[in-house]
Amino acid sequence: MDNLRKGFPVLEQYIYLNTAASGLLPEKVWEFRQGHDMDFLIQGSILKEKQGELLAKVREAVGRFFHCEPNRVALVPNFSYGFNSFLESVPADSKFLLLKDEYPSINWPVNSRNFETVFAEINETLEANIIEKLQAEKPDYFCFSIVNYIHGIKLGFDFLKKLKADFPEVSLIADGTQFCGTEDFNFDESRIDVLISSAYKWMNAGYGNGFMLFNHEIQKKISPKHLGFGSLQGKYKTHEGNFIGKFEPGHQDTLNYGSLKIAIELIEKIGISSIQQQIGHLKNLARKRFMKAEIIEKWMGEREDFSSIFNIKGDEKLFKKLRENDIIVSQRGNGLRVSMHYFNSEKDLNRLFSVLGI
Template sequence: MDCQRKLFDIPDGVTYLNAAYMGPLLKSAAEIGEKALRKKLTPWDLPISDFFGPPNRFYELSAKLIDANPDDIAIVPSVSYGTAIAAKNIAVKSGQNIVVMADQFPSNVYAWRELAENSNAEIITVPWPDDGDWTSAILNTINDQTVIVATANAHWTNGSYIDLVAVGKKTRTVGASLVLDLTQTLGVVPFSVKDIDPDYMVTGGYKWLLGPYSFGMLYVAPRNQGGKPIEESWITRKGAEDFAKLVDYKDEYEPGARRFDMGEKSNFINVPMANEALEVMLGFGIDHIAAYLKTLTDYIAERARKIGLNVADDKFRVPNLIGINFDDGVPEHLPKVLSDNKVFVSIRGNSIRVSPHIYNDKSDVDRLFDVLESAL
């Protein structure tokens, strides 16, 4: 594929290399959202089918994205919501341990800290590996007392790669549960639940998936679909489509992961926008997107090394996200110089985190390094 900047409302003077912070909406998704917003002006024209049809399409598209069944998908507002569901449904005993990475994003940490405290279990934090090999570091930490491995496909600060096939295999070997936050890779790095077999996988949709804020997806493995939800919503119960009989209360849920849906999952604005973004990305093909983004991050690595800056070895990073590392920390003046020149990246620890998407090309990388070289 080639650069798809035309699908976005990004001015010519802006170099936006910060999808890991917030992905811009597609112009087509914004138009759909605007039309959906106006529906609320005339609620008498809102059909009951809108409560169910668009969410059902979201399940179908999300399932295609991860090689799952639509019944395995739940709609959630955030990663923390999804990890809270996992934490509520995984039995943890005194003396067991929960494995997380150093500096892991907090949405996939806080629930485990509380669970460990309430269960008299231990949080084991895998330290930053000196050689950049997070996979080996995680595998060497998992032991017979591990009950949960909570991780990602890449470290959110700099794109360091984790081999989830290997981690999933080791997790199953010790009888632990695998809980994944794929917010920084899903949609731009190929992923299949059939290859990795997580117990739970959650992602926010507002970054790489180019969707709206406060809207994401949760995969729940079939073996865990009999668990307890956080909410007891009317729309997750069997027969909810029949509004005339909603007070004929039912204990039975809709099948699959539907019981874990958030309340008001039918959000008439967010769902259509999320669906449009998924349609577009699936249309390009995740393999093609990953290959395209790798050409950009490889170029970033090449340019960084030429001016004496460090990046992770190619084998230890994902295709969509790269950290440019400064041994003594990012110079204090650099963030302002970049933003003043309308070059937008993130500063994370001792790294500049650069995260291109399908609206970027090599000219954006050249612009980034023009500014860096003049400022350093």
Template sequence: MDGTAMAAAVTHERAPRVESLARGQFPGLSGRTYLDTATIGLAPYSVGDAVNRLVEQVVTCPADSGTLHHQALGSMRDETRTTVARLVGARSEDIALTESSTHGLGVAAQAVPLAPGDRVLTTDLEFVQMGVVMAQLARTGVRVDVVGHEKGIVTLDAIRRQFTPDTRLVAISSVQWTTGFRIDLADLGQLCRDHGVWLLVDGAQHVGVMPMDVRETPVDILVSSGHKWLNSPFGMGFMYLAPGIRERLAMPMPGFFAAKPPLETWGQSFTRPETVPNMDFHFTRDGRAWEIGGTPNFPGAVALAAAAQLATRIGIGDIAAHSLALGDRLIEGLDRQGLEVVSPRDHGARSGIVTFHTGSAESDVATMEHLLASGIGVSVRYTSGIGGIRVSCHYFNDTEDIDALLDTLKT
């Protein structure tokens, strides 16, 4: 079953299981209704515990030397690649740990082989960082073509119509940040394959709440943050680089941890008098070659691993079903109140985001402020003329959260 089919298989019977596993894990829910994960997620207890264990290790330094201490921390971070790889059906060697999706998009845009005159296709619904990346590419002589949305939706036909013989890359969010529209990645990936076009996907609003399996969905590069639907609080995300493309990708200016040490480890190599700085470096072609390659963000890594482990234990299929069911309840309530639902209603095109409109951007902001004052966390988001009050339905939310929002809208 592919990701879209899994997400569409919604049963309300799953909700008690998801809530029993998740609700009590999030102290940030105490005394409030938090429906703003699309902005930043809440960290569960398990993340705090993992970071505390790391801090204890850093403070006490149980290893016999700094070298062994550093190696132990590095091994802990290596496990994070394995953990996040499981979320998307990848292998650990396909994963690079990044600071964020912003960082990943920048690295990816520089890695794909593009030349002046090549064309890149994106949409007018993207998060602003995608626009920053496109502007940088345009300065190198790359042509940027923008597909316009139709009431918050970008169709495959609209993308197909903009393909030209010079189109080399499609850069798109799998879930759009304002409306929550979720594109059919399987069909888009096949379209790109049929035309010999690279596919770069921003999964920041997708990974952690909707299923994705890169074994079934042809994606060349996927980037994701950790601080949204994965509920990891520190600057850490990841990038998936398909194994068949890495030989054709340009590598960033790497640090020495991306190079193969002369001996088994760099620690061992540093004990040898013949080690010199100006050696003949041989770099790995695993995903980690696209990391910074220096001393990394260890707290971010252990936090991301712990958060991803919780999501995996609950099950992304169950998380998606639960989130979509909450979205159904919200949409039904908004319909009863005569409010305009901006997000798609079809499960195959929806995500954990439900956006609604109260008549104007000004009234949306006023309504948001009313909700915030009532202890209900939401956001207002617009891009290219579409948007409204954005509500995030995640696995730690329940029907009482949705009902509290709907009741507050009446007052």
């Protein structure tokens, strides 16, 4: 799969197993960004006269890729902005179910608004813990990451669909930042009410761009309040009830959102099925070796649904050793987070295994 590595110069210098921290910038996206700013330098406002057309194409690309009508796609700079905007839209007496040790950008904004909040434990009975809390506490919203940022635990879509069928009154609000771009995903079939994601990780779109996907039902339940001149600018806003415009109150950055469009087109050119297959191959190899060496939690390794993010046992000394061998990972939680994307290879993993001595 060496052809999948083309266009990522970082891979010529490092074994990059750190997409969970920051995705790489593909040459195709870099070329777009160079051209865009050159046009802005030369054309000034003439370029910006076309921004409505460009942003409509970005929205359509996101909708096409994730199987969601473009009039239900909002373009936001990152997950945190979108999630905070969402929280400003819900009634003050709402009740939330969260996961303990979840991504801080989920739990902190909820807690800061003093919503009534209950928590489910992340452990070997995660799904049962969630169901128990839903039955006992009857929250209005369940907010969660599809893939957890520390140890890569994934909530499967069969489980989420059953959850929605059994608890239809609970709105599912998902963070897709550690998931989107790793496999084919049909939003409308997922039964998730709102999916919010930054695109700088697994979609390799650079920083400053993200998106929100809404189903039809949630639009009847929340009342977004953000408004500005941008709320009525462009296709899908002025004649669609202005729902998504309330998540886009200001001027949108054509450089960053244009980068998202190019990144999606690159994924589509490679083929999301090919990407999913390569990631699946690598994560299966890694899981077997990590479990044999007993450097990941046994229950995590035995889960049916799992991602290509692993938290292996390791300290500062091992982190420095890996960096000295040009292997890039992150320190997260109580260990080292290793994450592999489609541009990684068996050779990368074998080098990691060798340095780890497993």
